[in-house]
Amino acid sequence: MRLRAAVSRMKPYVPGKPLEEVRREYGLDDLVKLNQNENPLGPSRRAVRAAAEALGAAGHLYPEGTARAFRSRVAELQGLPGAEWVIAGNGSDELFRLLAEAYLEPGDRVVVPAPSFSYYRFVAELMGGQVVAVPLREGAMDLDAMAAAAGGARLLFLCRPNNPTGGVFAEAAFETFLEAVSPDCIVVLDEAYREFDETPFDARPHLVRYSNLVVTRTFSKIYGMAAFRLGYGMAQPGLLRPLLTIRDPFSLNIAATAAGLAALEDAAHLERSVALVREGKEFFYRLCRRLGLSCQPSQANFVLIDLGRPASEVAEALLGRGVIVRPCASFGLPTCIRVSVGLPDENRRFASALEATLHFHQR
Numbered sequence: 119m120r121l122r123a124a125v126s127r128m129k130p131y132v133p134g135k136p137l138e139e140v141r142r143e144y145g146l147d148d149l150v151k152l153n154q155n156e157n158p159l160g161p162s163r164r165a166v167r168a169a170a171e172a173l174g175a176a177g178h179l180y181p182e183g184t185a186r187a188f189r190s191r192v193a194e195l196q197g198l199p200g201a202e203w204v205i206a207g208n209g210s211d212e213l214f215r216l217l218a219e220a221y222l223e224p225g226d227r228v229v230v231p232a233p234s235f236s237y238y239r240f241v242a243e244l245m246g247g248q249v250v251a252v253p254l255r256e257g258a259m260d261l262d263a264m265a266a267a268a269g270g271a272r273l274l275f276l277c278r279p280n281n282p283t284g285g286v287f288a289e290a291a292f293e294t295f296l297e298a299v300s301p302d303c304i305v306v307l308d309e310a311y312r313e314f315d316e317t318p319f320d321a322r323p324h325l326v327r328y329s330n331l332v333v334t335r336t337f338s339k340i341y342g343m344a345a346f347r348l349g350y351g352m353a354q355p356g357l358l359r360p361l362l363t364i365r366d367p368f369s370l371n372i373a374a375t376a377a378g379l380a381a382l383e384d385a386a387h388l389e390r391s392v393a394l395v396r397e398g399k400e401f402f403y404r405l406c407r408r409l410g411l412s413c414q415p416s417q418a419n420f421v422l423i424d425l426g427r428p429a430s431e432v433a434e435a436l437l438g439r440g441v442i443v444r445p446c447a448s449f450g451l452p453t454c455i456r457v458s459v460g461l462p463d464e465n466r467r468f469a470s471a472l473e474a475t476l477h478f479h480q481r
């Protein structure tokens with residue numbers, strides 16, 4: 119069969135091995151999963167209860183696909199004029215894809231940071247976009263270079279804090295950047311990890327002034343709800359309306375939106391998660407200092423560690439010891455691993471596995 123030209127150029131996404139397979143292959147029962155920046159505390163119990171109740175009451179009915187109640191509550195909490203300023207998605211991934219589907223023609227220029235989250239490039243390539251990658255500066259977006267690359271672009275992605283470096287750009291630089299970019303270029307600010315960020319930054323005031331700005335958030339990270347698939351975007355209604363037109367009418371399920379609404383009210387769960395991550399990162403920094411490894415401060419729930427040697431071999435050795443981390447060759451960082459903060463005991467298991475692996479490799 120003849121494929122669309124854009125699709126024929128794409129390579130399939132290679133997911134990490136399923137846990138079951140790793141268990142079987144390595145004969146391990148007890149795995150420590152630190153490779154996808156999930157919240158090891160899991161979802162709020164209130165969220166799980168709300169999901170179960172929603173399924174019990176209305177699991178047989180098609181969902182109200184625009185998630186109006188969820189969007190209204192988000193708008194209220196975020197100080198936005200109304201639900202039409204919010205779009206909910208089957209994860210923030212769905213929103214990136216809808217933006218590309220709605221706004222890109224083949225050949226359109228799309229600016230992405232590098233290294234960063236790979237899905238930006240994926241959605242751009244899916245629509246036949248011309249991807250321009252702009253290198254980071256000190257682990258964060260180089261806003262000057264990105265603005266310079268944005269000439270003639272239709273779509274531009276920013277990630278703050280950035281995956282996989284955990285770096286952030288300064289709040290003061292953001293307005294200058296927005297002024298420099300043409301209003302014809304949609305600026306997507308992906309804030310998947312914002313709740314872990316300890317630096318001052320708030321993009322919301324800019325939403326009123328800049329009709330080309332979209333800010334996305336997810337329930338997959340701090341809310342511990344990656345399997346539910348729920349994210350949202352905030353922007354002016356005119357920018358979001360076409361996305362509502364083209365979206366799959368039932369991509370949002372009632373378990374996700376009911377759980378999301380409940381999770382928004384559980385501040386204690388968020389506080390516990392933030393504290394856990396802060397302590398875990400301190401533990402990782404101390405470990406790196408002790409082992410003489412370089413590791414930049416991160417504003418997210420993971421750290422990027424430069425091992426100074428091929429990271430895929432180390433990751434494989436860690437896997438043999440029951441610890442799953444993310445080797446970063448696919449980000450263009452072949453000597454780095456990205457390690458998500460786990461429970462204290464999981465972090466300790468990672469530390470001993472890393473120490474044992476590096477010691478073993480040195481001999």
Ligand SMILES: Cc1ncc(COP(=O)(O)O)c(C=O)c1O
Pocket residue numbers: 154155208209210211212235277280281308310335336337338344348349
């Ligand atoms: C920067 C960034 N944005 C978005 C996502 C995806 O979020 P979601 O699960 O809401 O699709 C991830 C997931 O790893 C991510 O790292």
